[in-house]
Amino acid sequence: xxxxxxxxxxxxxxxxxxxxxxxxxxxxxxxxxxxxxxxxxxxxxxxxxxxxxxxxxxxxxxxxxxxxxxxxxxxxxxxxxxxxxxxxxxxxxxxxxxxxxxxxxxxxxxxxxxxxxxxxxxxxxxxxxxxxxxxxxxxxxxxxxxxxxxxxxxxxxxxxxxxxxxxxxxxxxxxxxxxxxxxxxxxxxxxxxxxxxxxxxxxxxxxxxxxxxxxxxxxxxxxxxxxxxxxxxxxxxxxxxxxxxxxxxxxxxxxxxxxxxxxxxxxxxxxxxxxxxxxxxxxxxxxxxxxxxxxxxxxxxxxxxxxxxxx
Amino acid sequence: xxxxxxxxxxxxxxxxxxxxxxxxxxxxxxxxxxxxxxxxxxxxxxxxxxxxxxxxxxxxxxxxxxxxxxxxxxxxxxxxxxxxxxxxxxxxxxxxxxxxxxxxxxxxxxxxxxxxxxxxxxxxxxxxxxxxxxxxxxxxxxxxxxxxxxxxxxxxxxxxxxxxxxxxxxxxxxxxxxxxxxxxxxxxxxxxxxxxxxxxxxxxxxxxxxxxxxxxxxxxxxxxxxxxxxxxxxxxxxxxxx
Numbered sequence: 001x002x003x004x005x006x007x008x009x010x011x012x013x014x015x016x017x018x019x020x021x022x023x024x025x026x027x028x029x030x031x032x033x034x035x036x037x038x039x040x041x042x043x044x045x046x047x048x049x050x051x052x053x054x055x056x057x058x059x060x061x062x063x064x065x066x067x068x069x070x071x072x073x074x075x076x077x078x079x080x081x082x083x084x085x086x087x088x089x090x091x092x093x094x095x096x097x098x099x100x101x102x103x104x105x106x107x108x109x110x111x112x113x114x115x116x117x118x119x120x121x122x123x124x125x126x127x128x129x130x131x132x133x134x135x136x137x138x139x140x141x142x143x144x145x146x147x148x149x150x151x152x153x154x155x156x157x158x159x160x161x162x163x164x165x166x167x168x169x170x171x172x173x174x175x176x177x178x179x180x181x182x183x184x185x186x187x188x189x190x191x192x193x194x195x196x197x198x199x200x201x202x203x204x205x206x207x208x209x210x211x212x213x214x215x216x217x218x219x220x221x222x223x224x225x226x227x228x229x230x231x232x233x234x235x236x237x238x239x240x241x242x243x244x245x246x247x248x249x250x251x252x253x254x255x256x257x258x259x260x261x262x263x264x265x266x267x268x269x270x271x272x273x274x275x276x277x278x279x280x281x282x283x284x285x286x287x288x289x290x291x292x293x294x295x296x297x298x299x300x301x302x303x304x305x306x307x308x309x310x311x
Numbered sequence: 312x313x314x315x316x317x318x319x320x321x322x323x324x325x326x327x328x329x330x331x332x333x334x335x336x337x338x339x340x341x342x343x344x345x346x347x348x349x350x351x352x353x354x355x356x357x358x359x360x361x362x363x364x365x366x367x368x369x370x371x372x373x374x375x376x377x378x379x380x381x382x383x384x385x386x387x388x389x390x391x392x393x394x395x396x397x398x399x400x401x402x403x404x405x406x407x408x409x410x411x412x413x414x415x416x417x418x419x420x421x422x423x424x425x426x427x428x429x430x431x432x433x434x435x436x437x438x439x440x441x442x443x444x445x446x447x448x449x450x451x452x453x454x455x456x457x458x459x460x461x462x463x464x465x466x467x468x469x470x471x472x473x474x475x476x477x478x479x480x481x482x483x484x485x486x487x488x489x490x491x492x493x494x495x496x497x498x499x500x501x502x503x504x505x506x507x508x509x510x511x512x513x514x515x516x517x518x519x520x521x522x523x524x525x526x527x528x529x530x531x532x533x534x535x536x537x538x539x540x541x542x543x544x545x546x547x548x549x550x551x552x553x
Binding site: 057058059078079080081083084085087088089090091092093094095096100101103104105106107108109110147151 | 313314315316319322323324326327385386389390391393394395396397398399400401
């Protein structure tokens with residue numbers, strides 16, 4: 001848990017809300033992030049990840065609620081040069097080499113990294129002399145990462161940083177990111193890949209339809225959303241009894257059918273078959289992330305919108 | 312404003328060959344072709360090489376500052392302006408850098424064309440040169456603002472035709488291509504209401520040793536006064552800042 005002084009020094013989002021027309025993109029989001037933490041904002045498209053990141057960066061203004069970055073407003077923190085960001089929609093400007101571009105951006109910050117250090121950290125050193133327009137997708141992404149890192153930020157925000165990358169590119173990107181996190185930089189990144197969030201973040205904040213539906217250590221959240229759903233016909237079993245079975249997270253009932261969210265389907269099935277001899281029609285399904293998100297949000301009356309509408 | 316940042320902005324402009332062609336090479340070539348063949352002619356009481364020198368300077372610098380500002384459209388579309396908004400650089404510095412670069416490029420055009428003018432026999436006193444250059448720099452203000460306005464209204468597809476078309480119309484009507492659409496009547500009054508007319512007139516004015524009449528200053532001021540709030544409005548609409 002974060003201490004009182006760390007709260008004032010870290011990142012605090014309180015009752016953050018933002019609507020675009022009738023779409024409530026972010027709803028009453030409360031988060032406290034301690035300095036040095038690496039946090040994944042995990043959620044499907046339209047969950048409000050980008051909107052949240054834009055508000056943290058001061059690129060869009062919340063309808064209500066507030067953002068505090070190390071005790072400063074987003075505008076103050078940006079002006080102080082303590083924030084670095086890799087936005088989702090960002091291509092590189094032309095007529096410059098990679099090194100020149102990073103140097104140009106570095107000149108805007110009060111205490112930037114050395115250009116070569118930033119290039120190296122981002123794995124862009126090899127093609128530093130190449131024009132920004134003559135790069136592969138993966139290389140351009142590394143340059144954007146170097147642009148964010150040359151700020152030498154205390155807080156780094158990454159909005160779906162690996163969206164345009166192939167598997168190999170992803171692996172390399174996260175290897176670079178580990179080096180950044182090791183420097184003590186607070187990192188917040190948005191992703192819709194559970195594996196990425198789990199592999200890289202200390203903590204996962206699960207967003208669905210603009211709301212935080214789970215927040216905790218990566219392993220815990222992964223167990224909740226990365227598990228299996230077991231359905232079976234079992235008229236007489238009590239829900240409390242089912243939920244208490246090993247490997248079962250929660251239990252629900254629709255008529256004669258029970259629906260169990262299992263963190264460990266094998267253990268749960270073994271226990272089910274042992275304790276309930278009359279169990280029938282067993283169905284085990286890998287809860288897809290999308291599905292898991294939907295199950296975690298009880299209310300179905302929300303306006304959900306494609307991500308495009310939220311940008 | 313960071314000088315390193317401005318240096319790279321200038322570098323980007325110079326490396327943009329399209330920009331260099333339209334802002335420098337095109338008026339320079341026209342100047343030698345048309346000005347060279349009419350070397351001893353007079354136009355409206357002014358030696359043609361002088362008139363056309365000012366006219367081609369107007370064309371090149373106008374294109375330069377409008378296109379320079381309008382490049383914002385490309386940076387906006389690429390998401391680069393959003394990236395810059397999360398740096399400590401203020402919006403004001405971003406625009407200042409763009410304006411400064413536009414003006415430095417304009418200065419390059421001015422120097423190149425004035426040197427060419429001397430090759431074709433233009434002789435002015437030091438004071439007249441200074442007045443000429445000074446008037447061109449002032450006359451460019453509304454065009455520089457127009458560039459920034461375009462930068463927020465256009466996208467990169469409509470950019471080139473819009474900038475090319477509009478500067479050509481301004482140049483043609485302003486008399487930059489060596490003929491005036493109308494020398495009297497309502498049309499002439501309309502033309503005298505254009506900032507490009509006064510840019511072109513800078514050469515003739517400088518020869519006389521004076522500056523623009525009050526009318527000229529008024530036209531430049533009025534266009535600037537109208538365009539600045541429009542550019543601010545377009546910027547705010549674009550970034551969602553109230």
